[in-house]
Amino acid sequence: MASPHRKSKFRPIWDFPGFGGLSVGFFAFLYVPILVLVAYSFNGSKFAMVWSEFSWRWYLKLLENDDIHSAAINSLIVAFFAAPAATIMATLAALVMVRGGPFRSRAFTAGLITLPLMVPEIVTAVATLIFFALLNINLGLINIILAHTVFCIPFAYMPIRAALEAMDPGLEVAAQDLYADRWDAFRYVTLPLLTPGIMSGFMLAFVISIDDFIITLMVAGAGSTTLPVYIYSMIRTGVTPEVNAVSTLLLAVSVILVSVYWLLSSANRKGEAIG
Amino acid sequence: MSIKRLRLLGLLPTWVTIGVLMIGPLLIMAAVSLMEANVYGGVHLRFDVSSYVQILFDKNLFDETEFNPAYLIIIMRSFMLALGATGLALLIGFPAAYYIARQPDHRKNLLVFLITIPFWTNLLVRTFAWVIILGRGGFMDQVGSFLNIIGPDESINLMYTNTAILIGLVYSYLPLMVLPLYASMEKMDVRLLEAGADLYANRYELIRRIIVPLTMPGIIGGSILVFVPCLGAFIAPDLLGGGKKLMLGSLVQLQFATSRNWPFGAAIAMMLLAIVVIALMVNARAARRHAVYEQTGAEATHG
Numbered sequence: 001m002a003s004p005h006r007k008s009k010f011r012p013i014w015d016f017p018g019f020g021g022l023s024v025g026f027f028a029f030l031y032v033p034i035l036v037l038v039a040y041s042f043n044g045s046k047f048a049m050v051w052s053e054f055s056w057r058w059y060l061k062l063l064e065n066d067d068i069h070s071a072a073i074n075s076l077i078v079a080f081f082a083a084p085a086a087t088i089m090a091t092l093a094a095l096v097m098v099r100g101g102p103f104r105s106r107a108f109t110a111g112l113i114t115l116p117l118m119v120p121e122i123v124t125a126v127a128t129l130i131f132f133a134l135l136n137i138n139l140g141l142i143n144i145i146l147a148h149t150v151f152c153i154p155f156a157y158m159p160i161r162a163a164l165e166a167m168d169p170g171l172e173v174a175a176q177d178l179y180a181d182r183w184d185a186f187r188y189v190t191l192p193l194l195t196p197g198i199m200s201g202f203m204l205a206f207v208i209s210i211d212d213f214i215i216t217l218m219v220a221g222a223g224s225t226t227l228p229v230y231i232y233s234m235i236r237t238g239v240t241p242e243v244n245a246v247s248t249l250l251l252a253v254s255v256i257l258v259s260v261y262w263l264l265s266s267a268n269r270k271g272e273a274i275g
Numbered sequence: 276m277s278i279k280r281l282r283l284l285g286l287l288p289t290w291v292t293i294g295v296l297m298i299g300p301l302l303i304m305a306a307v308s309l310m311e312a313n314v315y316g317g318v319h320l321r322f323d324v325s326s327y328v329q330i331l332f333d334k335n336l337f338d339e340t341e342f343n344p345a346y347l348i349i350i351m352r353s354f355m356l357a358l359g360a361t362g363l364a365l366l367i368g369f370p371a372a373y374y375i376a377r378q379p380d381h382r383k384n385l386l387v388f389l390i391t392i393p394f395w396t397n398l399l400v401r402t403f404a405w406v407i408i409l410g411r412g413g414f415m416d417q418v419g420s421f422l423n424i425i426g427p428d429e430s431i432n433l434m435y436t437n438t439a440i441l442i443g444l445v446y447s448y449l450p451l452m453v454l455p456l457y458a459s460m461e462k463m464d465v466r467l468l469e470a471g472a473d474l475y476a477n478r479y480e481l482i483r484r485i486i487v488p489l490t491m492p493g494i495i496g497g498s499i500l501v502f503v504p505c506l507g508a509f510i511a512p513d514l515l516g517g518g519k520k521l522m523l524g525s526l527v528q529l530q531f532a533t534s535r536n537w538p539f540g541a542a543i544a545m546m547l548l549a550i551v552v553i554a555l556m557v558n559a560r561a562a563r564r565h566a567v568y569e570q571t572g573a574e575a576t577h578g
Binding site: 013014015016017018019020022023025026027029030031033034036037040047050051088089090092093095096100101103105109112113115116118119120121122123124125126127128129130131133134146147149150153204207208211213214218228231232235239243244247250251254255257258262266 | 278281282284285286288289290292293294296297298299300301303304307317367368370371373374375377384388389390391392393395396397398399400401403404405406407408412414417446449450453465468469471472478481482503504506507509510514524527528530531532537540541544547548551555
């Protein structure tokens with residue numbers, strides 16, 4: 001493809017005037033609201049929306065809020081069970097789907113894995129609520145963990161499958177030529193090479209679990225509030241700038257995890273380019 | 276262990292988890308939508324289609340069914356807002372996707388990453404940011420009074436309007452529009468544009484007659500990815516519409532949170548599900564058509 005760097009004064013025909021400016025506007029639209037929220041979390045005023053002065057006070061107040069602590073701990077517990085469970089299942093499924101040869105239930109399995117992405121969240125939420133209520137399954141956080149595991153599977157699956165597809169199957173054949181049995185080839189060749197992909201999948205599943213709101217809102221019973229559900233109740237009962245502070249922290253967690261995921265996968269891409 | 280056994284071992288956990296915790300609940304929900312409501316929440320085990328009838332009709336004092344537009348208004352509002360949000364997202368996303376697709380590789384990757392970041396952050400928090408911006412005395416009002424567009428104590432007053440919900444919806448799902456658009460624009464051969472220009476097409480004609488037809492799968496895919504979640508949106512109408520301008524998603528939530536009419540909520544949810552199935556079928560058809568189109572195009576160039 002031709003390089004878009006303009007060396008001559010003539011504008012190439014595929015370079016549309018104004019599209020660059022519109023793209024700047026596009027990114028501003030995406031990021032200005034987030035930046036406003038972050039800026040207002042450092043607002044000294046008692047009113048969430050009126051700016052007065054720079055202050056850390058709402059972050060200090062978070063430190064004293066026990067309800068937020070227990071909500072945050074609940075969120076972490078759920079994510080630390082749901083994300084690994086989903087990642088393990090997604091890894092096993094991806095191995096069969098990519099390396100399992102031809103088999104009949106392939107299309108069915110692919111559809112099944114993408115199903116949680118297709119069904120609108122509110123529909124999944126109420127269906128799961130009905131399911132737990134009618135079967136009288138009332139296990140507190142475990143209910144939430146079960147619900148999260150389901151929709152974490154496709155998010156863990158996508159990067160793992162991509163990593164497996166990018167991996168050279170010849171490496172495993174080579175290992176077997178060198179008298180590794182199938183298990184050893186998996187253990188010493190496939191698994192180490194797949195680890196960045198599995199980590200990426202885990203990271204995305206973790207972020208999706210930490211951020212989930214609607215399904216958790218419907219499924220959570222009393223006493224098993226997660227951070228997003230708690231933030232929602234803070235917004236509902238009257239907005240104090242504390243909401244801005246806790247929201248900023250939640251944003252920061254997602255941004256950091258997704259950035260790590262991106263670095264992992266771009267390291268993968270570079271590795272491919274070299275190898 | 277045989278390969279068949281290994282396969283089963285690998286797939287079984289996923290089958291069981293999604294089967295029991297996703298397909299199971301959806302089937303039960305379908306059954307509940309055909310049952311009689313229990314006033315205290317839950318259902319009576321009796322076959323009853325009244326939940327579906329209730330979407331459009333109501334019983335009057337004399338126990339006659341008569342047309343009730345209350346829910347139809349919510350359905351129409353959901354469709355209009357979802358369509359509007361999809362159109363706006365396409366309008367905003369199209370030039371950006373095209374511009375990014377024409378950048379050098381390293382910058383392309385970074386820009387795509389910048390689009391995905393909002394997608395991975397909490398939707399509730401991102402929508403709440405708009406409460407701070409649009410709310411009375413919020414960021415917009417302060418900027419407005421600073422620029423002397425409005426008086427110091429006036430408000431632009433967009434909160435709790437359809438416009439506010441529309442902004443929230445576009446903001447929520449814009450990344451889902453741009454990513455598929457970008458994917459199909461990146462694959463496009465720019466030499467076709469040069470060929471078009473050689474044949475005296477101006478830039479508008481290049482967009483209309485080359486770029487749009489060639490990126491149709493991205494346009495349709497992105498539109499469906501935006502339209503479907505908009506229709507079932509709960510957060511934007513709740514925070515920015517003040518819970519008064521209901522959409523289908525909030526209507527479903529309401530039936531389980533406060534109204535305690537499970538079968539009716541389940542019936543609305545089934546309606547949403549049906550719309551998703553239709554959308555996916557449209558998408559599959561468009562993809563098939565495009566594949567044929569590309570194939571015949573390729574034959575034409577090679578033949």
